[in-house]
Amino acid sequence: MTDAATQVRKADHIRICLEEDVQFRQISNGLERYRFTHCCLPELDRNNIDLTTQFLDKQLGAPILISSMTGGTEQAATINRRLAIAAQQYKIPMGVGSQRVALEKPEVADTFAVRKYAPDIPLFANLGAVQLNYNCGLEQCLRIVDILEADALILHINPLQECIQPQGDTNFHGLFDKIETVCSKLPVPVIAKEVGNGISAAMAKKLLAVGVTAIDVAGAGGTSWAMVESERAQNTMGRRLGRTFSDWGLPTAECIKSIRKVDGNVPLIASGGLRHGLDIAKSIALGANIAGLAMPFLKAAATSEIAVCELIEVLIAEITTVLFCTGNIDIEQLKRSQSLQLVQRLE
Amino acid sequence: MTDAATQVRKADHIRICLEEDVQFRQISNGLERYRFTHCCLPELDRNNIDLTTQFLDKQLGAPILISSMTGGTEQAATINRRLAIAAQQYKIPMGVGSQRVALEKPEVADTFAVRKYAPDIPLFANLGAVQLNYNCGLEQCLRIVDILEADALILHINPLQECIQPQGDTNFHGLFDKIETVCSKLPVPVIAKEVGNGISAAMAKKLLAVGVTAIDVAGAGGTSWAMVESERAQNTMGRRLGRTFSDWGLPTAECIKSIRKVDGNVPLIASGGLRHGLDIAKSIALGANIAGLAMPFLKAAATSEIAVCELIEVLIAEITTVLFCTGNIDIEQLKRSQSLQLVQRLE
């Protein structure tokens, strides 16, 4: 795929995500099956509730991540700037979209370079893991980390998207070895991330075994990349292929639960279909360290910097409300508490 | 919050409850999961069925409570008067809304003072438990009990509502101790009550341990205060916060069952989403002593005194029909009978 094509595709993605309904159709993130036990007398002052948390040795203002999305075009630069300024204000981490286009066209590298707006937060570089089979290696990884002055590199793994996308890069052979090389040589930690179909516990274990530091499950239930690529398709057959797989994957809640079960310590990011602070709080109670949202941040950033700030504020208010109404003073206590219950179907 | 603001808020609540749909959206009171076993040959004369029952040492005409709602404005005074006259007619207990405004503006105390219309029934005074952290103490509790010549004081506990409400009172620190003081010094019993998010068995035990006499679960499934406050919000973010929590809480049926399981004797009020006598009868069969309704009484009282009487009559007819068609002659027999079954999902 040429670099111009990459740029056009990235612009298409944003337009489709903003204009079409590309969410999973039947499968949810799985969090609706859980309910917090209400605590009517929390014995707390809500003003004392503390959302700060640690992730990859950095202090965050709240356990919220702006998921990897964009870069490479004018519009993307604007979106990234707005997101970064807001992220800096609330001290939350942020990822950028795949930087492959910046490798192909160095003159657009700047559309990713948000460190100047966000000096203090964790920033995550981004590349498709499959690109390690298509002319990318350690050198390219170093370069994109540099562009961003990134704190970590996210390698996203997206076999379904590459299958649906015309001319997708679908040679996934031998990737574990190549990921292992990158992990061992790169000066920053590597995060493995899906893009909306989820990572199983078995795959998480394999990824950790080759040196990955953290996992972002990016599970099923939110933005469906099969649906996005279906919208981009040029003919009936392409549209149908995407639709057949609109609901493919592992729901976010299941990924979190099963990965945390096999590994009590791995830094774990919940994402995929999270839409409010109640989802975030549930993810954390299920075992995630922080929780990422993509689509909601895209919509806010398409509007204004203020809209992004407002979104973060309401997420914070929602998480705080959960902590208050379950009687937990901070994120650590929420995790240890038994506040979240699987809904019992009595009938 | 100023006293004028309190009054405006109370007027808003009534208007919104009467005009908007502010019920829980996805969660029900949980009673639909239970079904009475029909008894086709009851061997009873329906005319002999007896709905009288005891609650807090008083005799009631039927196990129905008019839940705490209002006071402080002209309209509220009218509503309270209509409710009180009807309650007196059928010998059922009644609560008034939070009397905090009467403490702030003594000249409106009269809007609560319904004892003159209802000399013989149990009347329940009302205050938010959290106010014990905001300048209310034993003295204020005594005063509001006095205004009403109340038989008991309801302390309502509403952490979610206070979170959603702008400038809500959200310091719930140290409340158990203060409740204990009030319970030990007040000459009338104290009832602890939620406002629609439910009281768990664990919280009920703690409340009883500090001297509370009775529990009104006010569970999830009926009027959703998160929705009410969402309607009152001045901006998008406020509206969203309320909606995120529209379905928060413990369903009424679950609260009743679990509290009765841990304490066979506590005087227990079912409320939250009860809409007819069949709900009331189910609540009692699950373990409640009496059952309260708020929204249905508000709607009736907004119309006329006669409408309130008609509502009580149909509730009585419905409860009587349940007793008849299950072959139980009185409330005590209903409780002991095994008439209520969890619906078996055969498939």
Added chain:
Amino acid sequence: MTDAATQVRKADHIRICLEEDVQFRQISNGLERYRFTHCCLPELDRNNIDLTTQFLDKQLGAPILISSMTGGTEQAATINRRLAIAAQQYKIPMGVGSQRVALEKPEVADTFAVRKYAPDIPLFANLGAVQLNYNCGLEQCLRIVDILEADALILHINPLQECIQPQGDTNFHGLFDKIETVCSKLPVPVIAKEVGNGISAAMAKKLLAVGVTAIDVAGAGGTSWAMVESERAQNTMGRRLGRTFSDWGLPTAECIKSIRKVDGNVPLIASGGLRHGLDIAKSIALGANIAGLAMPFLKAAATSEIAVCELIEVLIAEITTVLFCTGNIDIEQLKRSQSLQLVQRLE
């Protein structure tokens, strides 16, 4: 209730049943939970399939009953005549509606007297059991059996209907003793029948203990008499009372299964919400001897005698198709076969 009033009520019932939707709203007859195992190679000639069966020592052309419905008015006489002629043609049994009006106004007895149209089939007389507390006794039972030259007397028991109906007869005290007297003295067998709310296994045992010969469960899931009486109500409160109880009762499938479990021999009629031959076949496979339909026969009879015949023919074709596609040659084999399975919910 005066006799004129009884006549008006009966006319109302027919009009409402024909014009309004008075079926159960949420509860079904429970048969949809069962599925026949398809037998793709039945090794039968469909022409050899035999639907004849015995009931109360009489031979029937098919295990279908025209349930008790009407009498007492011109229109009722027409309906009864059409039903009787068709029943005679296919040799299936038929019940008439409550004959109380014929006791009150002997001049309308003729509207029930269908023996002249149906010399060879079992005919069932009908009276509300509760009337034994309201001036009816053995003498009256004898008289209505005589009017019809009946093969059995159905005593219907309808506590819910009497509760919803204005001025209903709701003294059900001491009825078991009175039923016992009737059973012991009457020259024909007595069948106990509900009217759409079902008979539990426990009640069936009590009824058999006092001498009842057969049980017609008339369970929940079809015509809802609470709904019918709700439509007849003169005011809001009456309408509401009926609606609250629209879905009260024990589903037909559950009644059949539980009664057959406690008594392997009692002649058992399935009815309540059966709408086609597949329902009838399922009822029989669950343990019923024959199966009754009311509403579908009312609709057909309101049209023409031919419509009733066509309905019976399609019911026969449907039952025959079930037998063929499950590889059973007759009703007895269907009963012994394990063709009916509870649907397994795999998920």
Added chain:
Amino acid sequence: MTDAATQVRKADHIRICLEEDVQFRQISNGLERYRFTHCCLPELDRNNIDLTTQFLDKQLGAPILISSMTGGTEQAATINRRLAIAAQQYKIPMGVGSQRVALEKPEVADTFAVRKYAPDIPLFANLGAVQLNYNCGLEQCLRIVDILEADALILHINPLQECIQPQGDTNFHGLFDKIETVCSKLPVPVIAKEVGNGISAAMAKKLLAVGVTAIDVAGAGGTSWAMVESERAQNTMGRRLGRTFSDWGLPTAECIKSIRKVDGNVPLIASGGLRHGLDIAKSIALGANIAGLAMPFLKAAATSEIAVCELIEVLIAEITTVLFCTGNIDIEQLKRSQSLQLVQRLE
């Protein structure tokens, strides 16, 4: 039934299938209860994925069958030609519709004779098993195999369809013996197939015992022949009969699972309601060797040969996508893998 009538009926079937909604209404093929476990890092090159498989000792390009449908008319000849040309191109097997009409009217035999368009693929002749009771025997079976130069004979068994169809052939007596004779004498293998109501494990065992080589379950969940015949009915009663049985039968997924459980080796065809390659892949993971579709191929063939090719291509792309995203390189590996999971209902 006369031969002209047979032709008219066949033309009716095609018209109804193309124009009316004749799918099962409430019962599905059962595959939605299963979900593949997503494998985010397949370690495969998608280009190396291999869909070839063996069936009845022949090599296929993909595990897809064009199910038996038509023949006997002009339109049918066109459809069969288009299907055959496409099948040849992708090396997938194809069945033709019942050849009974070709026995009755030899001049239409040509409408079935597609071997000239498809020299290399397995072709399956077709006859209703029940015809062995209506003047068909070994000789006729040989003749229709000859017409097609068929690799196997499909005997379809359709008791429900024959019941609903006016003047259907419903003497299924003694068929096992006659099937045994055909199986033992015919030079090609015999496949037993339903037409949309499924074959149970018990029936499969009996069919194998009399010499049948392979089973095509043709289960419930797709085209409902009761619905098709209901559309063809000339009167209300006929229409109703078909509708009563619209959802009769055993879901495809259940047939596959239960038959494979009792026989690990029988060549097994999944069909009935399969609509895309994801359904096909699930069927194979559940135990089928290949999977057939009828209705989707009818719709494509009614358009053009290209439409049929496009359909096959998208099916191939879908199956390939499943293999890729579950990390399986070929059909054999998919079968052995544990990639398919019953969806756990957590709530």
